[in-house]
Amino acid sequence: xxxxxxxxxxxxxxxxxxxxxxxxxxxxxxxxxxxxxxxxxxxxxxxxxxxxxxxxxxxxxxxxxxxxxxxxxxxxxxxxxxxxxxxxxxxxxxxxxxxxxxxxxxxxxxxxxxxxxxxxxxxxxxxxxxxxxxxxxxxxxxxxxxxxxxx
Amino acid sequence: xxxxxxxxxxxxxxxxxxxxxxxxxxxxxxxxxxxxxxxxxxxxxxxxxxxxxxxxxxxxxxxxxxxxxxxxxxxxxxxxxxxxxxxxxxxxxxxxxxxxxxxxxxxxxxxxxxxxxxxxxxxxxxxxxxxxxxxxxxxxxxxxxxxxxxxxxxxxxxxxxxxxxxxxxxxxxxxxxxxxxxxxxxxxxxxxxxxxxxxxxxxxxxxxxxxxxxxxxxxxxxxxxxxxxxxxxxxxxxxxxxxxxxxxxxxxxxxxxxxxxxxxxxxxxxxxxxxxxxxxxxxxxxxxxxxxxxxxxxxxxxxxxxxxxxxxxxxxxxxxxxxxxxxxxxxxxxxxxxxxxxxxxxxxxxxxxxxxxxxxxxxxxxxxxxxxxxxxxxxxxxxxxxxxxxxxxxxxxxxxxxxxxxxxxxxxxxxxxxxxxxxxxxxxxxxxxxxxxxxxxxxxxxxxxxxxxxxxxxxxxxxxxxxxxxxxxxxxxxxxxxxxxxxxxxxxxxxxxxxxxxxxxxxxxxxxxxxxxxxxxxxxxxxxxxxxxxxxxxxxxxxxxxxxxxxxxxxxxxxxxxxxxxxxxxxxxxxxxxxxxxxxxxxxxxxxxxxxxxxxxxxxxxxxxxxxxxxxxxxxxxxxxxxxxxxxxxxxxxxxxxxxxxxxxxxxxxxxxxxxxxxxxxxxxxxxxxxxxxxxxxxxx
Numbered sequence: 070x071x072x073x074x075x076x077x078x079x080x081x082x083x084x085x086x087x088x089x090x091x092x093x094x095x096x097x098x099x100x101x102x103x104x105x106x107x108x109x110x111x112x113x114x115x116x117x118x119x120x121x122x123x124x125x126x127x128x129x130x131x132x133x134x135x136x137x138x139x140x141x142x143x144x145x146x147x148x149x150x151x152x153x154x155x156x157x158x159x160x161x162x163x164x165x166x167x168x169x170x171x172x173x174x175x176x177x178x179x180x181x182x183x184x185x186x187x188x189x190x191x192x193x194x195x196x197x198x199x200x201x202x203x204x205x206x207x208x209x210x211x212x213x214x215x216x217x218x219x220x
Numbered sequence: 221x222x223x224x225x226x227x228x229x230x231x232x233x234x235x236x237x238x239x240x241x242x243x244x245x246x247x248x249x250x251x252x253x254x255x256x257x258x259x260x261x262x263x264x265x266x267x268x269x270x271x272x273x274x275x276x277x278x279x280x281x282x283x284x285x286x287x288x289x290x291x292x293x294x295x296x297x298x299x300x301x302x303x304x305x306x307x308x309x310x311x312x313x314x315x316x317x318x319x320x321x322x323x324x325x326x327x328x329x330x331x332x333x334x335x336x337x338x339x340x341x342x343x344x345x346x347x348x349x350x351x352x353x354x355x356x357x358x359x360x361x362x363x364x365x366x367x368x369x370x371x372x373x374x375x376x377x378x379x380x381x382x383x384x385x386x387x388x389x390x391x392x393x394x395x396x397x398x399x400x401x402x403x404x405x406x407x408x409x410x411x412x413x414x415x416x417x418x419x420x421x422x423x424x425x426x427x428x429x430x431x432x433x434x435x436x437x438x439x440x441x442x443x444x445x446x447x448x449x450x451x452x453x454x455x456x457x458x459x460x461x462x463x464x465x466x467x468x469x470x471x472x473x474x475x476x477x478x479x480x481x482x483x484x485x486x487x488x489x490x491x492x493x494x495x496x497x498x499x500x501x502x503x504x505x506x507x508x509x510x511x512x513x514x515x516x517x518x519x520x521x522x523x524x525x526x527x528x529x530x531x532x533x534x535x536x537x538x539x540x541x542x543x544x545x546x547x548x549x550x551x552x553x554x555x556x557x558x559x560x561x562x563x564x565x566x567x568x569x570x571x572x573x574x575x576x577x578x579x580x581x582x583x584x585x586x587x588x589x590x591x592x593x594x595x596x597x598x599x600x601x602x603x604x605x606x607x608x609x610x611x612x613x614x615x616x617x618x619x620x621x622x623x624x625x626x627x628x629x630x631x632x633x634x635x636x637x638x639x640x641x642x643x644x645x646x647x648x649x650x651x652x653x654x655x656x657x658x659x660x661x662x663x664x665x666x667x668x669x670x671x672x673x674x675x676x677x678x679x680x681x682x683x684x685x686x687x688x689x690x691x692x693x694x695x696x697x698x699x700x701x702x703x704x705x706x707x708x709x710x711x712x713x714x715x716x717x718x719x720x721x722x723x724x725x726x727x728x729x730x731x732x733x734x735x736x737x738x739x740x741x742x743x744x745x746x747x748x749x750x751x752x753x754x755x756x757x758x759x760x761x762x763x764x765x766x767x768x769x770x771x772x773x774x775x776x777x778x779x780x781x782x783x784x785x786x787x788x789x790x791x792x793x794x795x796x797x798x799x800x801x802x803x804x805x806x807x808x809x810x811x812x813x814x815x816x817x818x819x820x821x822x823x824x825x826x827x828x829x830x831x832x833x834x835x836x837x838x839x840x841x842x843x844x845x846x847x848x849x850x851x852x853x854x855x856x857x858x859x860x861x862x863x864x865x866x867x868x869x870x871x872x873x874x875x876x877x878x879x880x881x882x883x884x885x886x887x888x889x890x891x892x893x894x895x896x897x898x899x900x901x902x903x904x905x
Contacts (some may be wrong), residue, residue, distance in 0.1 A: 082428035083290055084325060095377065096400055096539060097368055099514050099529045123273045131377075146426040185347055 086146045089154040090167045093132060098125045103176060106143040107134035109151035111203075206214075222246065223432040224290055225254055226779040230328045230350060232343060234416055235276055235335030238576065238582035238590060239350050241645050243401070244329065250740040250783055251858060253752035254286030254329060256312055257797040259301040262332065263310060264800060264862070269807045273305040273408075274391070274415045282323070282382075282421065287320035289520075290780055291427045291441050293448065294759035296320055296520035298382070298399075299414010299751055304407040305415075306393040306628050307675060309805045311407035314679075314757055315382075317399045322380040325425025333416060340389070342370065342420040347427065355419040360386050362568030363398035364538065370422050383420035384410045385570025387616045391415055392626040394575035394652070398567060401517060401527040401539030405572035406676050407651060408628075432782030440776050447767045448523075448759075456764050458694035459685050467758040471545045472516055472528030475506045480543075486550045488581035489646035489655030489818070501555075508556045524758055532593050538564045543575035543654070543678075550655070551577030552584075552608045562608055569616045574676075575628060575652040578613040582629045582643055583621070591638045596621040628652060645819045649810075650674045653818050661728040661822045663687075666830055667740045669817035671847070673801045674747075682762040684713075688721030703770035704776045706742060707787060713739070728826050733833050737840040745794035749773065752797060796857040798841075799849045803862045806871060812838075812847040848872060 085091070089106040100122060114137070118129045136143035136174035143152045154176070157165040168178040191199070201210050231240045244258075252258045271277045280302045282419055287295040298320040304311035326347050331344075342355040358366045363385035370381050378499045381399065388395035388410035395410030396403045404410075431437050448466065455464035460479045462469050478497040485492055512532050516525035516540065527541035540563060549559030550565070584607055586592040587600065594600060598620075599750065601607050614622025624635040630650040633640040646653050648669060654677060665894045668680045683704065689695040699714040716735055733740070746761035746769075753773070758766035768776075774785040802810075815834065838845060842853030851872055854863040866872040 081434045082430045084426070084428040086325070086426045087428075093377070096517070096529065097364075097537060099531070099537060102519075142425070147428075170445065170523075172445075172452075173525070 073163075085148070086141075087152065089152045091142060093127075095125075098123050098127075101102045102132060104132055105154045106136060108136070108153055110135045110137045113137060113139040120163065126131075136199055221430055223430045223782045224286055225249060225329050225778075226327050226429070228322055229330040229332055230345065231332050231334070232350075233335045233354070234337040234341070234352070234418060237337075237352055238768050239352070240757075241328070249286065249781065251793070252800070253749070253777070253793055255283050255288070255297065255299040255754050256301070256314075256748065256751035257793065257800070258752075259283040259299055259330070260310070260314065260797060260800045260804060262330075263301060263303075264804055267804075269809070271303065273303045273308065273412060276334070276336045276416075278303050278412060279482050280409065280412050280416060280418070282331040282333070284320035284323055284329055285750075286752060286777070289324035290431060291438065291521065292753075292755060292776055292780065293441060293444050294519070294522040294524070294756040295754050297751070297756055298404065299325075299754070300397060300404045300409050300474060300613055302409050302412045303808075304409070304651075305391070305411050306408045306631070309652050309675075309808055309810060310648065310673065310801055311409050311412075312674065312751070312801070313397075313404035313406040313409050314751060315399055315402040315404040317380070317382075318520045318521040319380045319382050319399050319402075319403035319421075319423060320754060321520045322423045322425050324429050324600060325427050326423050327425065327427050330629035331421060333413075333418060336415065337417040340417050340419050342383075342422060344370075344374065345421065345423045345425075346374075347425060357385075358419050359389065362386070363388075363396075363570040364400075364568055366420055367398075370420055373732055374422060374423060374424075374549060379422050379424045381420050381422045383570075384413050384418075385568055385616075386568045387411075387626075388414035390420070390616065390618050390626070392571060393628045393631065394572040394579070394626075396570050396572050399569050401529075401541050402519065403567070403570075403573075405574065406674075408572075410570050431780055433779040437776065437779035440772060440779060442773070444759075444767045444776075449816065451765060451767060456483070456685075457697060458689040458691070459687070459764070463564075463685065463764055466763045467524035468526040468542050468756075468762065470526060471542050472513060472526070472540065475509060477505060477546065478502075480546055481550070483548060483656070483658070483803075484546070485657040486553050488551075488578060488585045488643065489653075489657065489803075490581075490585075492657055500746070505556045508560065512560055513784065522756065522759070524756075526642070526758055530564075532560050532564065535561060535564050538567060540567075544799070547573050547577045547655075548608065551581040552604045554605050554608075557758065558605050558608075559704040562605075562612065565609075566612060569612065569643045571612075571616065574654060576612070576615070577608070578646065578652045579615065579625050579629055579632070580608050582632070583611055583625055585643050586636065586640055589639075589643070591636065591640050591643075592621060600672055617768075646821075647859065648816065648818060649675050649814050653821075654678060656821065658822050660726075660824045661826055661830070663728050663731075663736050663829075664743075666817055667736065668743065669821070669831060670815040670834065673798070673805060679757060679762075680744055680747055682757065682766075683746060683764070684739055685717075685764060689717065690721075692718075698764075702765065703771070704766060706770050706791070709738060709742070713742075719900065724794055728824075728829060733836045734840075736833060737837055740837065741840070744798060745791060746770070748797045749790065752793070753777065792857065794860065799854060799857055800859060800862065802843075802847075803854070803859065803866070807865070807869070808845070808850050808857070812845070815847055 091104055093102040093104055119126045145152055162180045168176045227244055229242050229244055231242050248258050248261055254263050283299045285297045295318050296313050299314045301312045326345050338353040340359050341352050344351045344353050363383050366383045367381040371379050382397055384397055391411040391414050393408045393411055396405035397410045397413055461476055481496045482494050512530050514529040514531050517529055518525045529541055530540050531537045544563050545896055548562045549556055601610055615626045618626050624632045628646045629652055630647050633644040669677050672680045674680055696718050699717050705713045716731055750757050752761045755768055760766045774787055775791050778785040805855045843849050851863040
């Protein structure tokens with residue numbers, strides 16, 4: 070239910086594949102585990118652990134929150150872009166949509182105070198430079214900027 | 221662009237191995253909605269009455285409801301239609317779960333299966349890629365076991381699978397199609413699937429379902445949620461526990477089974493045990509349920525938790541819902557512990573949890589009466605529980621006498637002979653019914669049992685209580701916010717609740733015949749609409765004071781699909797679908813003689829009065845006295861092609877009996893009906 074309700078109404082349609090919460094669902098083992106989309110990871114992880122729940126082995130991937138190239142979970146099926154849960158902040162709801170419809174209280178929402186610096190809010194330039202740095206390294210980007218600036 | 225539906229069906233011809241994606245006619249959606257309605261249209265168009273259930277020309281249609289997969293709460297139903305091997309009439313059996321939404325997400329509204337495969341196969345629908353795959357390794361596997369194996373084989377836990385068990389493969393006439401905790405069990409559609417050598421259909425979808433006016437639609441869905449929450453906190457008072465809340469009967473959460481165990485009949489729908497439910501029994505049943513129920517579970521986009529995940533020592537885990545909790549237990553004069561133990565095996569074998577225990581109880585009766593002997597049942601155990609396990613194996617494998625029993629009570633009785641026919645007393649149209657034996661004839665139920673095309677009472681009833689409220693206070697409490705009543709009937713229906721049970725206002729001569737017709741019409745129409753929208757009856761037409769009703773459905777359909785809809789139009793669609801399905805069955809030979817309830821369902825019957833209310837109900841529906849929709853009725857509903865076909869076949873003659881328009885006929889019959897009631901009462905005195 071939580072993942073069904075998620076895709077509305079901004080997408081003008083319904084598609085749980087666009088949801089940022091999915092339930093790892095294994096009725097044969099009485100296992101129902103909600104998994105929230107966290108962030109994008111550019112590469113598959115090396116970890117290939119297994120979790121044993123109720124005497125059944127599951128791959129680590131079954132409960133992983135990342136949008137990762139090795140699987141189609143938390144990847145928009147149309148654009149291929151990663152999906153990430155923002156607790157419905159963008160939609161300005163009092164509580165996330167998934168929590169609102171969960172009348173059986175499997176999901177609850179609470180605000181948590183976190184210590185430390187508030188997260189940096191990046192503009193377009195920072196986002197762009199950051200991805201260039203990730204791809205080419207700080208040094209190469211620095212050099213290029215210096216070269217370009219001196220031209 | 222099509223909204224709420226995908227606009228495409230998948231046509232699979234198993235004889236030729238051909239798969240096609242076919243665009244559907246949007247006009248059909250406007251006329252019949254989807255699900256049951258459009259399934260029926262396909263059956264009418266493509267299956268002439270000569271086609272036998274096990275002919276390659278018979279179709280097996282897996283239809284999704286019009287709103288299935290949208291965010292309308294509880295809209296998740298798969299409606300499976302075909303020709304039933306047991307009744308030889310149209311079968312429509314339904315299930316919840318997750319399959320229908322997944323098929324929509326894959327881009328199809330229906331899977332229409334034609335022909336017969338030479339070898340056992342399964343269908344794998346992965347968005348645009350559809351394959352017919354070999355299933356020889358799944359032969360003989362349990363239904364749930366096969367679903368798990370297919371998921372493992374295809375490497376994706378999000379795949380939704382429906383499948384048959386060995387009973388379907390062996391064409392047992394009451395074989396079910398299973399899907400997790402859900403099953404489409406009635407009328408032997410699992411046997412048709414087995415006959416086509418189709419073991420399973422697996423689906424994975426990653427596409428959108430478009431909504432015409434999403435903002436408005438979501439607001440309406442939110443209203444349904446809000447009402448649901450309030451309704452769950454305010455159970456209906458003054459009725460039996462099972463009618464208090466929402467959903468399918470909440471059997472998995474219910475400990476107090478006094479009502480079922482003392483009112484429903486045990487064995488072959490024979491015996492009521494008024495004193496069964498003692499404190500000791502209650503304690504044992506409570507312990508058995510609590511120790512084995514792991515959690516309550518729901519279907520797609522639904523919080524009502526009608527199912528349960530059961531873990532039974534020595535058996536393992538399986539899922540169960542609704543009344544199967546009691547059918548085996550009561551059929552074998554046993555208890556819940558036995559019920560849980562046998563139900564798991566029966567579900568894996570894929571048999572209908574209503575019919576199977578009755579067939580077995582019927583066999584036990586025949587044995588005790590000496591009609592079946594030790595020759596028919598070699599090494600038949602002494603113990604009743606053991607006998608049920610023994611019979612289940614024989615039936616599913618069609619071994620020995622199991623071959624006859626696998627055709628159900630009606631056909632088995634005739635095959636066995638030697639007076640066995642007399643033990644077939646709880647079937648309608650050759651199909652086993654829920655084992656209820658009651659005292660006084662309930663006139664509404666008489667009509668619904670007799671004429672229901674679903675041949676299954678639990679999926680026609682709802683909306684009104686089954687017994688009068690015990691006090692004036694409770695009556696007023698119930699009707700004060702009874703918003704679900706159709707427009708124009710409010711005062712009439714509220715007055716019915718007020719008067720019911722007062723003085724002489726008791727069954728069978730209460731309520732008046734015009735009120736019977738109106739109340740039956742309300743219950744039937746809502747079910748026909750639900751079966752077309754794919755909204756679960758547990759959210760809509762089955763419980764009292766449901767979140768969905770005739771006032772909010774038109775806007776929900778309209779905002780989801782973009783089709784203009786209002787109450788009158790929607791009501792007419794309900795009638796159109798009711799008549800179209802009736803027509804399919806009439807063309808296959810259904811007549812008034814078949815419109816009968818189970819023989820001794822009520823201890824006190826009123827044969828003359830029954831004839832009279834059936835006469836009036838036919839007139840109300842616009843059918844002739846043989847139960848055939850008249851030309852005027854059919855043409856008025858836009859079913860001209862049906863009336864033309866009827867005339868060509870000589871089912872209707874051109875100068876068929878003229879019946880006044882429905883609305884006025886109910887009005888004019890009112891005074892006549894009342895007169896009759898008084899006369900009958902005087903006669904009684």
